[in-house]
Amino acid sequence: MNKILLSLVLIFGAMSAHAAAPIAQIQAMLAKPDQLCGRFDQTKRLAGMKKPLVSTGRFCVVAGKGVLWRTLKPFPNTLRLKRDEIIHMQGDRVAMRLDASQEPTVRMINGVLFSLLGGDLGQLGSLFEVNGSVTGQTWKVDLKARSAALARAVGAISLEGGAYVRAIQMNEESGDKTDIVFTDIKTGPGAVLPEEAAQL
Amino acid sequence: MITQRRLALAWAFIVCLLVGHNAWLWLGQRIVPDTDILALLPLEKRDPVLQQSFTHMVDSAQQRVVVLVGAKDWPGAGRAADAYRKVLAPHGALLAFDAMSDDTQAGWLASLQPHALLLVGAVQERQLREQPAAYWKDDALARLYNAFSGPKLGSFRDDPFGLFAGWAQERAGETPVRPRDGRLFVAGEGREYVLLTYTLKASAFSLGAQDAVVPLLAQAADAARGAAPDADIITAGVMLHAAAAGRQASSEIHTIGVGSLVGIILLTWLTFRSVKPIGLTLLAIGIGFLGALSVCWLLFGQIHLLTLVFGASLIGVAQDYGIYFLCHRLRADPALGSTALLRRLLPGLSLSLLAAVVGYMGLALSPFPGLRHMAVFSALGLVFAWLTVVCWFPGLISGRTLRAGWLAQHYGKLIPRWPRVSAQPKSIGLALLLGAMAIGGWLQLTTNDDIRSLQSSPPELIRDQIKLSKLLDAPSPVQYFLVRGASSEEVLQREEALKRRLDGLVAQQHIAGYQALSNWVPSARAQAERRALVEARLLATGGPLALLAQEIGEDPQWAVDTAAYLRANARPLVIDDFMRTPAAEPWRHLWLGAVDVGGVRTHASIVALRGLRYASLPLLAGAAQNLDGVQWVDKVGGISAVLGSYRATMGWVVLAAYGVVFAVLFPRYRGRTWRVLAPTAAASVLTLAVLGYAGQPLQLFHVLALMLLLGVGVDYGIFMQEDDSVGDDAPWLAVGLSAASTILSFGLLALSGTPALRAFGLTMLVGAALVWLFAPCFSVSKDSKHATPDLV
DSSP, X not given: OTHHHHHOOOSSOOOOOOSOOSOHHHHHHOOOOSEEEEEEEEEEEOTTOSSOEEEEEEEEXXXXXXXXXXXXXXSOEEEEEOSSEEEEEETTEEEEEEETTTOTTHHHHHHXXXXXXXXXXXXXXXXXXXXXXXXXXXXXXXXXXXXXXXXXXXXXXXXXXXSSEEEEEEEOTTSOEEEEEEEEEEESTTSSOHHHHHHO | OHHHHHHHHHHHHHHHHHHHHHHIIIIISOOOOBOOGGGGSOGGGXXXXXXXXXXXXXXXXXXXXXXXXXXXSHHHHHHHHHHHHHHHGGGTTTEEXXXXXXXXXXXXXXXXXXXXXXXXXXXXXXXXXXXXXHHXXXXXXHHHHOSSOSSOOSOGGGOTTOHHHHXXXXXXXXXXXXXXXXXXXXXXXXXXXXXXXXXXXXXXXXXXXXXXXXXXXXXXXXXXXXXXXXXXXXXXXXXXXXXXXXXXXXXXXXXXXXXXXXXXXXXXXXXXXXXXXXXXXXXXXXXXXXXXXXXXXXXHSOOBHHXXXXXXXXXXXXXXXXXXXXXXXXXXXXXXXXXXXXHHHHHHHHHHHHHHHHHHHHHHTSSOHHHHHHHHHHHHHHHHHHHHHHHHHHHHOOTTSOOOOHHHHHHGGGGGGSOOOOSSHHHHHHHHHHHHHXXXXXXXXXXXXXXXXXXXXXXXXXXXXXHHHHHHTOEEEEEEEEEEESSHHHHHXXXXXXXXXXXXXXXXXXXXEEXXXXXXXXXXXXXXXXXXXXIIIIISTTSHXXXXXXXXXXXXXXXXXXXXXXXXXXXXXXXXXXXXXXXXXXXXXXXXXXXXXXXXXXXEEEEEEESOOGGGHHHHHHHTTTOTTEEXXXXXXXXXXXXXHHHHHHHHHHHHHHHHHHHHHHHHHGGGHHHHHHHHHHHHHHHHHHHHHTTOOBOHXXXXXXXXXXXXXXXXXXHHHSOOOSSSSHHHHHHHHHHHHHHHHXXXXXXXXXXXXXXXXXXXXXXXXXXXXXXXXXXXXXXXHHHSOOOO
């Protein structure tokens, strides 16, 4: 019966958190606020498609609560990540709900996304080879998946920023590319809008 | 004298043949007793496909040692697991770590990619039937725009509607174990665990391997606790149970075995002032065993362990013949030759052999092969032992070999004062009192044939096993559905029919889920249905793909191209191809494939159940009803049923044996025949009552002991009734010595930690003691034997 366990492999890749990366300088530059919200502009270039897909919206990262990712244009669509669940809302309809009791990797995925958006490089070191460079007040980091499974799932990731993460680039093995740029970043108690606080 | 010598020589020749044949069997042929309890089922009830399914389920687990190393957090668990592995790493030749390669992780889905269009999960298949095109367009849009859109395999174009991802997610849901940082991860009870599996390179039942592995595992667990003080280590494996059973058995051999040996030596010394009688008795029993085994093997071509164990114990009756002869030799005039003495004892000895053999032959009439073998084995064993006594003992023991010891001098004085059964009020009152006590005990008697009540593994092993099954959500290896069909396609279709019923039971939480090959490889019919569904609902012209193209500003050609791209991944998936992929590795044991049954090829598979609740077993058994080719298998229930029917049959055989023995004895003892059987019958009735009072549910091993009790008890009855003109108290001495030896050899098993042996031993302990006490009560004292006619 235990053979069953051996080769069943998750879809999301394997994720975890330990061992800090030697990126102390960048770590020191990052502000790591409790609450952080802002605007994102996302451009996806997908294999087999001529036109890029552009979307914009707002995002919030709240320590201890989770991540809210609200696509506003071209149509509303919300992704909410909490410690134990991932909920995907299309308008008011729950399009997908995944919780840790059905899918044990939910916590790990959420941990990684939280680290990505917060620029928490120490948490990412166990999963990715982290290579960084600092130029003045800005830094750039390349993440290369340590396992083939994770590489297949997320591809190569690079982050840019200063006190906060300003841009994320994801190049998947399949040829799909995603660029996300963050602007209007606000921190502190006023950052989270009331409607967002209600959703988190 | 001359004839006696010839007899002895002839017997020596036969014994040489037996020893030679046994040496050839054990050393040359290396015969191994059969241990599968279900092999004891009547032949017509056996089913080769079912047998093979057991093998598939058991073999996949038997050689494995599964370890969960847990800690409060994942890094701690990782440290503990590394420490654990480090201890075992140098011992790969003994215990090999089942490493999971990174390639397996990445590659298992790649092998299924060419069939992706046909692999749709149950939920999405329902949605495909119900939801309109707009729903699928929106679904794809959300997937398009969202940065982190949940499960995703390959590029957007590979799986625009997330059907393959949904299916893969459903498959992953069949186990809670996930790879994480190159380890296997499972969480539960507030801890995070690393799963380590090892394959044992030697047999799980090899004592050498057990001795080497068990301390290593303990050492590894200590190392893990050293690396993470809060580490929780859960270990499971067939080998651990086998090792625990072995440890218990060897410690019992040291205590019970030594105790009984010392007791018997002491007893013999005190009686005969010599230990030679023990050697002689063992010689008779040993030859009986070898002879029975040889002839049984020639007759049946196989032998079951249960036959061997009980057959051997039933030959224990053979000690009575030797003791009977020895006691008379002790008491007889030394001038009387041993051959002459034997001739005088021959009628009693022959009768007691005849009664036992005829009694055991009753077992041979039952439909159960195990009981038939046992009957033949025991009867043959007795004949061989008896012949050894008759042919050899007179030559080995002369009139002056034995001298009366302290026990022999004093024990005989008890007999004249022993109470006798009579028509006196005191005697009747005592009988009534005992009768009432017996009825009281019988009323409390219950039966329990559940094999699990015979489970004797240490509680911590069972606790670990339960915890591990729960954390890993492992399927039950002993309860499952067996599905058969004329072809693999028919098997898969029948699995699908069964799964539709099981889905209802999953919804009602009777089971958590099921594992079946058809989850991975749908039947060709189901694949064709899905293909048609996907074509009609998603890929058709003007369908969701076309709508999606409009929405994102791609031209109509994009929809056509994408549909064509998807259709390229719609190659029908065939079970034989799937079995060759790495994704099939964990499920191989569920597929029996083609099985040859009497020249007919049958295809078969197993549908295993997760999160099984014992209370739901009847419901699950019902789920197989009216489904062609689907059979509910409950091995625990099956073995319990075998034990139960053996118990019931054996009970009737014991009763019938009393009747047969009575008939055999009647020509010699006439009106006194009841006196031969009464002590044993009364002892058996009271023993059962004692079991009732003690709250011990009756099971096969109690009844088997009652059969042995009949064997020894009848001997005591015969000894007490035989004409004792040779030596005054020789019969009484023989009975005492026999009963004491029986108690020391079988009765002490009551102290065993193995439930089956304990049941057997307890019955023998109480029963033999009672027969011993009762035997003189039914004997006729010297004066009355001649003076008054029999009471009956």
